[in-house]
Amino acid sequence: MTDDRTAQTLRSIAPYLADWASFQAAYHGMPGLQLAVGRRGEVFVDLAWGTANLETGEALTSDHLFRVASHSKTFTTVLVMQLVERGELRLDDAVGALVPELGDATAAGITVRELLGHQAGIIRDSSDGDFWQYERPFLDREQVLECVRTEGVVFEPNEHFKYTNIGYSLLGIIIERVTGKTYDEVARAAVVEPLGLTRTGTELDPARADEYAAGHTGRISHDDARRVIPHVDTRAMAAATGWYSTALEMVRYGATHMLGDTTLLTDKSKRLVQREESTVAVRGKELGRYGVGIELGKVGDRELVGHSGGYPGHITRTWIDPVDGLVVSALTNAVDGIATQIANGVIQIVNLALAAADEVAAAAAGGNPLPAVPADAPVGRFANLWGVFDVADLGGILHTINPRHPQPAEVAQRLVVSDGRLAQESVAGFGAVGEPVQAERDGAGAVVAARFGAMTAWPVEEYRTRVLSQ
Template identity: 80%
Template sequence: MLPVTDDRTARVLRSIAPYLAEWASFQAGYHGLPGLQLAVGLRGEVLVDLAWGTADVETGEKLTSDHLFRIASHSKTFTGVLVMQLVERGELRLDDPVGTHVPELDGTPAAAVTVRELLGHQGGIIRDSSDGDFWQHGKPFLDRDELIECVRTEGVVLAPNEHFKYTNIGYSLLGLVIENVTGRTYDDVARAGIVEPLGLTRTGTELDPARAAEYAAGHTARLAHDDARRVVPHVDTRAMAPATGWYSTARELVRYGTAHVLGDTTLLSDASKRLMQREESRVVVRGTERGRYGVGLEVGVVGDRRLVGHSGGYPGHITRTWIDPADGLVVSALTNAVDGTATPLANGVITLIDLALAAADEVARLAGTDGALEPVPADAPVGRFANLWGVSDVVDLGGILHVVNPRAASPADQAVRLVVRDGDLVQEAVDGFGTVGEPVQVERAADGAVTAVRLGAMRSWPVEEYRRRTAG
């Protein structure tokens, strides 16, 4: 575990960890997901390890933190690490033409594409072959011979470095490069290079039939809100494992993500990590940015954070892991449905974290001055409340009470602060279309329990009480 260099950050994250799990659970239920794993870590310390919902809607099996998820294109990050390990050992160069290591491609346009161009999706290689129905189980994923035949006959679609062109076939080729350079199977290299050094026990390169009972089932998407979900069987991705075959858990992805944080040299030197994390491509279509990519890693921005990581889309599982390589925050969200909201969930967790950190910064900055903020009252009406118009969470984030809409994908955008003014709890007096500056009215039972709250003009009740009042 890396040392936590900012105790304040760690303290704030520990204090809000229960709410992060509660918010994510609400989001998963609100969007009708079968199940969700969420893990949040800071420099190796796991602060949230959530399992919500069901592993299989047909059997009703409860999802646990140990269920295995197919993490699909997360696989590319593992393959990128393995390539960089070979580069660090001098066994491979990033500017090597792929034909140097896969002689079956001699005489084809693909032979001249470099390792680096494959890692950055700049080689112009076809994405999934001209028949990619393996993504919906219409046929098996490509084996080694089929992969090479695909690249020989239809591999290069665009000139290298003409456009960013995402390619699973290109990353599958990198698996062959790794095997030919090392003389070992991709799985053997991955175990020795990543799985064993990190002590991972629930992570691997491909479907393991011996662990069939441990996998969370995949599920179909809903075309309409009332569609029933069906189980999607797991299959072997064969020669495409380096692009999409890996499995893991959210908790172990936090451990893996921590190895990408600067200062952790378990897998790679910081120099190699910086190269992987550097923006190689900014994907812009007709003036609209669609994403960014490095060398084996997606590059993203959430709020003021520059992040790296990857998403994953496997038949039945949608996943997302974000890593802040500077401060060591890692967030991994794994869902078991084709329409899973993994990226919005991970992004929402990060915005809540940053909302709390900003509040804690303000509390600390104003401490001891005339503008010092009153502490959160001990009897503050913390909890979840509902009325005809929706749901509101009153939660302490960083030492300031906030009203958060748990239905919002980006909860920080709509959050409202509650502050103490002249001994009363009020909504912060700022510009706004809502009831800013107005008092919060709290109704209590004889024992002091909150029975209702007015966050403005309308009364809201604890969720179960609201359900009771509106039943029928």
């Protein structure tokens, strides 16, 4: 697919991406959602939906700051790799030589690379990680070092992938020892300022307290009331979990992980970071994949890098296609946030649309163009007693999608023009495949009802009116 056609397709589906994501957030009871979608310098979606603070009723905006938590690890990885590129640090350096306070502790022999790839066997959050639910403060520098010295090693290096916030906190201390500067000073000079980020930083900024979206508790039962969770300083654990940002600025930062963009790192460094270091599997089931300081994933055939983040009250996810340049960032402000589900679903819709656009272009180039989407096609959201579904033009082909489903690619069906009439695609299926679509219109030509097979459906607001009036 040409870049022009990709950009044109993304522009055309941007309103539906925002609409689908908003529906997902509302359906799952999220307080608020920020979503940004960009590619190669162009932003297609910059969505702020819902509420920043349920107690005050403040509306969420694109400028509200979110704690992006473990996204911090990717920033820390960039800082480490910049030091490696300058020859100030080596990936095979033993941490004991860099942090003499570790003395002869078992962890002193662990290497920088093993810390970056979560292969050091270091304890995840110390033996008392209740700072994650505010029963105690996050650890300071001396507490991190004491943890590493006395209880740090759980596995032998490279025995198992073992995710560790303590290990990344130690990387923050290493950055400070190598540079002679604070972690925040290094990060600002190396990442924040070069990218012109004004709503991104390493740690809670009290001077900007009013700019943060509030965090909210999760729900045990569907009707549980949420309460606001205050923000706190993560102290010496900032390198693992302290950063804040917005979806839009995460897209800007995420773009620098694309191959060919050397703003922060060389392609040589990015290939090393993005190469698979660990397949995380238990009893034959794959749980995920990780590189050297960045998470690896796949949506459809699209290989991705990025990270998720979990902070008390905020759940976040950013995915980056380092080859194509697509970046999707979803930020939610509740402990049970569905950020990954939304980001993955958005990418599935993008993949559907780009595949359809390729199919349309190939048919035209082969001299057998597909019928165009009818100008009066019943596009929109419809509902009846049995549920809700969308009709959307994705890449020049109409698709129906159940917006309640977390994986739109699994439930998408096509509508095609057959013998001059709009019909459901003639394929095998349990639904009304091959059957015509019939639309009822008012005097102005607006669709007031439609029959997609056997049952009538109505535009959502019309259906609500019908139900409420009965």
